[in-house]
Amino acid sequence: xxxxxxxxxxxxxxxxxxxxxxxxxxxxxxxxxxxxxxxxxxxxxxxxxxxxxxxxxxxxxxxxxxxxxxxxxxxxxxxxxxxxxxxxxxxxxxxxxxxxxxxxxxxxxxxxxxxxxxxxxxxxxxxxxxxxxxxxxxxxxxxxxxxxxxxxxxxxxxxxxxxxxxxxxxxxxxxxxxxxxxxxxxxxxxxxxxxxxxxxxxxxxxxxxxxxxxxxxxxxxxxxxxxxxxxxxxxxxxxxxxxxxxxxxxxxxxxxxxxxxxxxxxxxxxxxxxxxxxxxxxxxxxxxxxxxxxxxxxxxxxxxxxxxxxxxxxxxxxxxxxxxxxxxxxxxxxxxxxxxxxxxxxxxxxxxxxxxxxxxxxxxxxxxxxxxxxxxxxxxxxxxxxxxxxxxxxxxxxxxxxxxxxxxxxxxxxxxxxxxxxxxxxxxxxxxxxxxxxxxxxxxxxxxxxxxxxxxxxxxxxxxxxxxxxxxxxxxxxxxxxxxx
Amino acid sequence: xxxxxxxxxxxxxxxxxxxxxxxxxxxxxxxxxxxxxxxxxxxxxxxxxxxxxxxxxxxxxxxxxxxxxxxxxxxxxxxxxxxxxxxxxxxxxxxxxxxxxxxxxxxxxxxxxxxxxxxxxxxxxxxxxxxxxxxxxxxxxxxxxxxxxxxxxxxxxxxxxxxxxxxxxxxxxxxxxxxxxxxxxxxxxxxxxxxxxxxxxxxxxxxxxxxxxxxxxxxxxxxxxxxxxxxxxxxxxxxxxxxxxx
Numbered sequence: 001x002x003x004x005x006x007x008x009x010x011x012x013x014x015x016x017x018x019x020x021x022x023x024x025x026x027x028x029x030x031x032x033x034x035x036x037x038x039x040x041x042x043x044x045x046x047x048x049x050x051x052x053x054x055x056x057x058x059x060x061x062x063x064x065x066x067x068x069x070x071x072x073x074x075x076x077x078x079x080x081x082x083x084x085x086x087x088x089x090x091x092x093x094x095x096x097x098x099x100x101x102x103x104x105x106x107x108x109x110x111x112x113x114x115x116x117x118x119x120x121x122x123x124x125x126x127x128x129x130x131x132x133x134x135x136x137x138x139x140x141x142x143x144x145x146x147x148x149x150x151x152x153x154x155x156x157x158x159x160x161x162x163x164x165x166x167x168x169x170x171x172x173x174x175x176x177x178x179x180x181x182x183x184x185x186x187x188x189x190x191x192x193x194x195x196x197x198x199x200x201x202x203x204x205x206x207x208x209x210x211x212x213x214x215x216x217x218x219x220x221x222x223x224x225x226x227x228x229x230x231x232x233x234x235x236x237x238x239x240x241x242x243x244x245x246x247x248x249x250x251x252x253x254x255x256x257x258x259x260x261x262x263x264x265x266x267x268x269x270x271x272x273x274x275x276x277x278x279x280x281x282x283x284x285x286x287x288x289x290x291x292x293x294x295x296x297x298x299x300x301x302x303x304x305x306x307x308x309x310x311x312x313x314x315x316x317x318x319x320x321x322x323x324x325x326x327x328x329x330x331x332x333x334x335x336x337x338x339x340x341x342x343x344x345x346x347x348x349x350x351x352x353x354x355x356x357x358x359x360x361x362x363x364x365x366x367x368x369x370x371x372x373x374x375x376x377x378x379x380x381x382x383x384x385x386x387x388x389x390x391x392x393x394x395x396x397x398x399x400x401x402x403x404x405x406x407x408x409x410x411x412x413x414x415x416x417x418x419x420x421x422x423x424x425x426x427x428x429x430x431x432x433x434x435x436x437x438x439x440x441x442x443x444x445x446x447x448x449x450x451x452x453x454x455x456x457x458x459x460x461x462x463x464x465x466x467x468x469x470x471x472x473x474x475x476x477x478x479x480x481x482x483x484x485x
Numbered sequence: 486x487x488x489x490x491x492x493x494x495x496x497x498x499x500x501x502x503x504x505x506x507x508x509x510x511x512x513x514x515x516x517x518x519x520x521x522x523x524x525x526x527x528x529x530x531x532x533x534x535x536x537x538x539x540x541x542x543x544x545x546x547x548x549x550x551x552x553x554x555x556x557x558x559x560x561x562x563x564x565x566x567x568x569x570x571x572x573x574x575x576x577x578x579x580x581x582x583x584x585x586x587x588x589x590x591x592x593x594x595x596x597x598x599x600x601x602x603x604x605x606x607x608x609x610x611x612x613x614x615x616x617x618x619x620x621x622x623x624x625x626x627x628x629x630x631x632x633x634x635x636x637x638x639x640x641x642x643x644x645x646x647x648x649x650x651x652x653x654x655x656x657x658x659x660x661x662x663x664x665x666x667x668x669x670x671x672x673x674x675x676x677x678x679x680x681x682x683x684x685x686x687x688x689x690x691x692x693x694x695x696x697x698x699x700x701x702x703x704x705x706x707x708x709x710x711x712x713x714x715x716x717x718x719x720x721x722x723x724x725x726x727x728x729x730x731x
Contacts, residue, residue, distance in 0.1 A: 318570035322560075322587040
């Protein structure tokens with residue numbers, strides 16, 4: 001009997017045996033589904049609405065290139081909750097090509113290379129000179145509620161630091177105008193607020209005296225509005241505020257950026273792949289992918305341990321005495337694990353789609369390619385564990401340890417980009433096979449990339465590398481530990 | 486039929502089998518007796534192909550026999566391991582069908598072989614039941630016929646009657662005697678002297694990795710200098726009375 005036929009006969013035997021054990025079968029489906037549900041809900045509803053997280057990456061495009069904008073960026077960089085990355089601007093000669101840069105920035109978000117880009121306007125210096133809080137633009141990937149909250153707080157804090165008390169008077173005026181107060185009353189309130197603003201300036205000057213970032217009062221200190229100036233402005237500014245573009249796609253009251261939009265002259269624009277469902281949050285997509293990736297590993301290693309069970313029960317001895325090659329035995333187990341893995345993946349994804357509507361079946365080819373690659377890598381991992389272990393108990397313990405570690409490091413539990421990892425740990429995370437599985441699925445689910453996109457190809461490549469290395473290891477150890485002599 | 490010449494195998498530095506010599510003839514049952522740790526299972530494992538790096542020579546019908554290297558050589562043997570090496574989640578019929586398939590039997594041949602072996606094992610009425618639901622004796626019978634699906638000329642049985650009741654043991658003996666009468670050669674390891682006396686034409690006694698005596702039970706008694714002694718007494722004389730597996 002040739003190797004492939006023998007392997008197929010053995011795989012059929014294992015499948016039949018697996019399907020007979022109804023309890024194990026039901027558990028293998030229900031446990032992952034239960035975990036996907038629990039984690040999905042927790043991530044979407046519990047963590048989705050609250051802050052308290054490590055550094056969030058904010059890309060900044062500085063069109064102004066002025067001293068003021070530099071101060072603002074420096075202050076943002078000093079914010080403990082942000083990781084600020086300056087975007088290099090495309091230039092036509094000496095001037096910035098704003099349209100080209102705008103497209104470049106939107107592409108950054110669409111491709112998943114950035115989630116939020118803050119644009120500092122080219123006339124920022126002039127706006128500040130006119131005692132106006134500059135009109136910022138924020139490009140964002142919708143559905144990243146947790147990160148948005150951090151950015152919101154950081155921007156308000158930074159604005160208050162950089163623009164001093166003037167920020168509060170301006171913010172107050174903006175809010176009152178929005179709520180329909182007449183200009184005369186606002187002017188009166190602004191007069192009082194100016195005094196409060198001066199006090200705030202003094203406070204921030206003192207609090208910043210030990211900081212590297214100087215408070216931005218060098219060109220405002222003298223023109224802190226006196227009553228006469230304020231009155232003049234208060235008559236003019238309500239109209240000015242009313243003219244501000246209001247192209248926000250969200251109702252400010254409902255938006256996670258509501259407070260910031262109330263306080264600051266910021267215009268937000270949502271940029272997301274066209275086919276992504278509006279209701280999908282990043283956390284949901286992350287948890288569906290993460291739990292599937294992790295649970296599949298558990299299922300596959302448990303199937304892989306059939307090899308050990310057969311050794312312990314003596315049936316492997318009988319298989320070795322059959323006129324088939326020993327590789328057929330290993331290949332048969334691999335086929336069995338592969339089929340179970342694909343079946344489980346199909347069930348989990350169907351359930352995940354039905355439950356969370358994350359758009360899993362938008363691109364079936366990419367889904368199949370990614371699933372197959374992960375199942376192959378997972379099956380190789382399961383076979384490797386079975387080959388190196390001396391008993392099924394040992395394999396179970398080793399599997400639990402390795403899978404939980406790889407799941408955490410690979411980002412199955414929580415998105416890695418939310419974490420402020422040191423370089424070494426970041427490298428360790430990137431070297432796990434779970435990381436690349438997550439990268440593939442996240443790029444498909446969240447950024448709506450297809451299998452032929454470089455990022456997904458890279459993820460696939462790493463998974464196949466892992467699969468090859470583990471398969472080779474499984475063959476070597478199988479021969480050493482099982483085919484003794 | 487099977488010629489074992491100077492067979493030797495070591496687990497690291499421990500010599501499990503040293504220069505073992507014996508032969509098994511067609512239609513004969515050779516009993517391989519020995520205390521625990523004497524090297525019986527290692528000898529069987531070398532012949533079946535579970536171990537490969539042994540020294541010495543094995544030949545089958547005059548031709549070199551390398552079961553570990555050549556799957557086709559393994560196909561010439563039937564093997565009944567000491568463990569209940571059948572799949573408990575498969576039915577009796579599915580178990581037998583599986584091993585028939587692995588031996589490359591076609592659909593028609595397979596069906597005939599399955600029916601015949603189920604009859605032989607007395608399991609025809611339970612063919613559709615899971616092996617896990619069988620009694621110990623039924624499992625043993627199924628374990629035995631699972632090694633016979635391809636109708637081999639030589640069957641190696643490693644303590645096939647461990648833990649069965651007298652009725653099942655008797656049924657197993659009848660099955661083996663029937664095989665013998667059909668010309669099948671049997672290499673049978675056991676600790677039970679009465680089994681060896683009833684079933685085996687000749688006996689090879691192993692001790693500390695070597696075959697220390699070979700012959701019919703009466704020849705062994707004469708060689709041991711106690712012509713009236715039974716097999717157990719001869720065995721104890723040849724292998725000693727001290728514990729061997731401490």
